[in-house]
Amino acid sequence: MLEHRPLQHHTPLSNWKKMTKHPFFGIFLSLIVMIMIQLLGQIGAIPSGVVDVFAIVWIYIIIGLGFTLLLGYTGLASLGTAGFIGVGSYVVAYVLGTAGMPLIIAFALGIIISIGLGTIVGFISLRIEGMYLAIITLGLSEILVEVFKFWTQVTKGLVGFQLDRYNILGFAVREQEIYYILVLALVLTMFAVLNIINSPTGRAMLSIKNSTSAAQAMGISILKYRLLSFIVSTVLAVIGGMLYMMYTRSTIPNVWNIALSLNILAAVVIGGAKSIWGVSLGTIFIFGINQLVFARIPFFTRYGNASLFINGALIILVVMFYPGGIIRMFTDLSRLVKKTYHTILNKVKEYRYGPEE
Amino acid sequence: MTLQQILSMLFQGITSASFLALITFSIVLIFKTSTTTNFAQSSIATFSAYVITNIFAKILLVNNPDGNAVVMLILSILIGIVVGFAFGLFIDIMLIRKSKYSNVLTKQMITMGMILVFSGLFPVVFGIFAQPTPMPLTRKVFEVNVGGAIPLYISGHALISIVLTILVLGGIFLALKYTKWGLGVRATASNEIVAGMMGVNTKFITAMSWGIAGGIGALAAGLFAPTVYTLTPDLMMGLQINGFLAAVLGGFSTFAGPMIASLIIPISRVFAWQFISNEWSNAIVYLLVLVIILVKPVGLLGKRIAKKV
Numbered sequence: 001m002l003e004h005r006p007l008q009h010h011t012p013l014s015n016w017k018k019m020t021k022h023p024f025f026g027i028f029l030s031l032i033v034m035i036m037i038q039l040l041g042q043i044g045a046i047p048s049g050v051v052d053v054f055a056i057v058w059i060y061i062i063i064g065l066g067f068t069l070l071l072g073y074t075g076l077a078s079l080g081t082a083g084f085i086g087v088g089s090y091v092v093a094y095v096l097g098t099a100g101m102p103l104i105i106a107f108a109l110g111i112i113i114s115i116g117l118g119t120i121v122g123f124i125s126l127r128i129e130g131m132y133l134a135i136i137t138l139g140l141s142e143i144l145v146e147v148f149k150f151w152t153q154v155t156k157g158l159v160g161f162q163l164d165r166y167n168i169l170g171f172a173v174r175e176q177e178i179y180y181i182l183v184l185a186l187v188l189t190m191f192a193v194l195n196i197i198n199s200p201t202g203r204a205m206l207s208i209k210n211s212t213s214a215a216q217a218m219g220i221s222i223l224k225y226r227l228l229s230f231i232v233s234t235v236l237a238v239i240g241g242m243l244y245m246m247y248t249r250s251t252i253p254n255v256w257n258i259a260l261s262l263n264i265l266a267a268v269v270i271g272g273a274k275s276i277w278g279v280s281l282g283t284i285f286i287f288g289i290n291q292l293v294f295a296r297i298p299f300f301t302r303y304g305n306a307s308l309f310i311n312g313a314l315i316i317l318v319v320m321f322y323p324g325g326i327i328r329m330f331t332d333l334s335r336l337v338k339k340t341y342h343t344i345l346n347k348v349k350e351y352r353y354g355p356e357e
Numbered sequence: 358m359t360l361q362q363i364l365s366m367l368f369q370g371i372t373s374a375s376f377l378a379l380i381t382f383s384i385v386l387i388f389k390t391s392t393t394t395n396f397a398q399s400s401i402a403t404f405s406a407y408v409i410t411n412i413f414a415k416i417l418l419v420n421n422p423d424g425n426a427v428v429m430l431i432l433s434i435l436i437g438i439v440v441g442f443a444f445g446l447f448i449d450i451m452l453i454r455k456s457k458y459s460n461v462l463t464k465q466m467i468t469m470g471m472i473l474v475f476s477g478l479f480p481v482v483f484g485i486f487a488q489p490t491p492m493p494l495t496r497k498v499f500e501v502n503v504g505g506a507i508p509l510y511i512s513g514h515a516l517i518s519i520v521l522t523i524l525v526l527g528g529i530f531l532a533l534k535y536t537k538w539g540l541g542v543r544a545t546a547s548n549e550i551v552a553g554m555m556g557v558n559t560k561f562i563t564a565m566s567w568g569i570a571g572g573i574g575a576l577a578a579g580l581f582a583p584t585v586y587t588l589t590p591d592l593m594m595g596l597q598i599n600g601f602l603a604a605v606l607g608g609f610s611t612f613a614g615p616m617i618a619s620l621i622i623p624i625s626r627v628f629a630w631q632f633i634s635n636e637w638s639n640a641i642v643y644l645l646v647l648v649i650i651l652v653k654p655v656g657l658l659g660k661r662i663a664k665k666v
Contacts, residue, residue: 075462077462077465077466077469079469123651124647124650124651127650127651127654128605128650128654129654130461130462131392131393131394131461131465132394132605132609132650134394134396134465134469135394135601135602135604135605136605136647136650138598138601139598139601139602139643139646139647140643140647142598142639142643143640143643143644143647146637146639146640146643147640149636150636150637150640257591258472258594259472259473259476262469262470262472262473263473265466265469266470266473269466302485303480303481303485304480304485305476305477305479305480305590306477306480306481307477308473308474308476308477309473309474309476309477309478309481310477311470311473311477312470312471312472312473312474312475312476312477313470313474314470315466315467315469315470315473316452316467316470316471316474319456319458319463319466319467319470320452320455320456320457320458320463320467321456321457321458323458323463
């Protein structure tokens with residue numbers, strides 16, 4: 001039978017609708033928002049402190065996107081993130097500050113180190129049960145912090161490392177220019193992670209999370225995908241650390257502690273561990289709201305870490321009752337709105353035309 | 358290297374092993390009954406240490422300045438243990454059991470969330486400044502002559518910690534072996550569902566294990582806090598990381614393995630501190646433990662458990 005298909009009209013509106021459905025549209029939109037924030041900061045509409053907070057948030061989104069491949073897709077909880085970020089920050093500090101070499105070498109070195117670290121942790125994760133992994137990565141992170149503290153020739157020890165202003169490709173750069181590098185890195189990371197999770201690789205990782213044995217029985221190599229997710233997440237964490245150092249130009253060993261790893265976990269879990277938008281929202285919530293809102297409320301400024309209570313309570317609530325995270329709330333809400341709209345519509349119809357037979 | 362030095366180092370190692378053994382045991386007890394690693398153990402213990410210090414220094418000592426300090430300290434440690442017990446029960450009964458979606462990862466994440474909750478609570482409840490810990494038990498220092506020129510100095514506090522640890526852990530090991538509760542714990546540990554079918558009240562057993570683990574953690578913190586002189590929110594974090602590593606090193610599937618490992622780790626740290634480098638001793642010991650775990654993932658005494666899928 002011949003199927004009669006309606007003619008496709010390419011009106012501007014339909015083109016626009018098609019474009020908004022494209023997965024990359026969100027990334028494009030967030031790119032515009034990120035650039036707008038910097039431009040507004042430059043003309044003075046937003047205080048520069050706020051722009052700084054957002055810059056740090058973009059860095060943590062990069063790290064969180066790597067972490068979500070581990071937690072949301074391969075189902076492994078790691079507590080070593082903070083240590084890996086610290087590695088990145090010290091690589092940039094040493095290469096730019098002490099060795100005086102260009103940034104590109106720092107990036108090459110950082111990526112090589114992070115691939116090495118990711119491979120080590122990945123192999124450890126294959127040897128031991130998933131539950132112990134958090135312990136092992138916590139131990140590894142502790143070792144890294146000890147290295148930051150005591151390898152004073154490279155890290156300058158407990159006082160931390162302050163970097164002078166530096167050049168990129170011969171240009172003296174300020175925070176405003178580095179901001180665009182962060183944005184570029186974040187957009188590239190979003191593309192990469194979105195592609196990974198929507199590809200057979202992402203589905204293979206998800207199957208490992210749901211059941212290791214079933215995935216193995218289907219011919220999915222645990223070795224390959226665990227290693228891959230560890231390497232990707234470690235590389236992103238180290239890159240995040242390098243960007244952090246480029247932007248803030250200072251690093252102290254005590255920053256890279258378990259609380260930071262837990263905050264990244266909180267960001268990923270609260271936002272929604274399976275979607276890049278969830279991770280972004282969660283990170284903005286944990287790292288942005290904390291700095292922008294709580295830092296202005298006298299109660300929270302008086303009691304330093306009090307806002308951590310909210311983060312912790314939110315992790316527990318989300319894990320207990322709402323594993324989808326904040327991002328799930330949007331789909332649930334829109335479904336609820338549609339449902340109520342239809343019920344109201346039916347009620348109106350019933351009222352006007354009498355009850356259905 | 359004289360005998361006196363070696364003995365002194367051994368004593369140091371055993372002293373820190375006594376705190377570590379308590380923490381490790383509490384972690385393993387929870388792991389055995391509810392198959393999760395309780396990351397909030399250190400936070401509960403630290404909270405109890407704050408409670409102990411505040412009750413002792415700010416309430417008891419202020420109200421009766423010429424009372425017996427040791428009795429008051431014991432009283433406040435008991436109150437701290439009750440607080441730890443209550444927090445342990447709370448996490449199991451109110452959080453883990455009420456969780457709508459429960460698997461190994463979610464339980465772990467709930468305890469990780471509890472760390473953040475506690476870190477937020479500390480400054481609000483106890484103030485933002487580090488508090489000094491009073492220690493009436495440590496004033497006494499014993500001198501033991503072992504033949505060298507310098508006698509061996511043994512602090513009363515360390516001695517009491519070691520003796521208390523041995524008593525408490527010994528008592529619990531006996532209870533595990535000979536009481537109905539111990540039988541229930543062992544049955545729940547080996548298979549929760551079957552134990553439930555055989556009439557073991559697994560919920561009660563699990564809740565009690567969380568409570569007891571919290572209490573033991575509180576005791577460990579109460580004993581450990583005076584040795585570092587000040588209370589900070591991450592007082593017990595280092596001990597907890599060591600406790601986890603000890604538990605993995607010894608093998609989570611046994612009770613005895615982690616105890617042995619929690620004796621090995623501090624003693625080897627003291628020796629590494631003395632012979633290799635005092636800055637790198639922590640890192641060296643962690644690295645060694647990680648390598649051993651990599652070579653023998655089930656731990657020193659653990660057995661490979663075949664799992665049905």
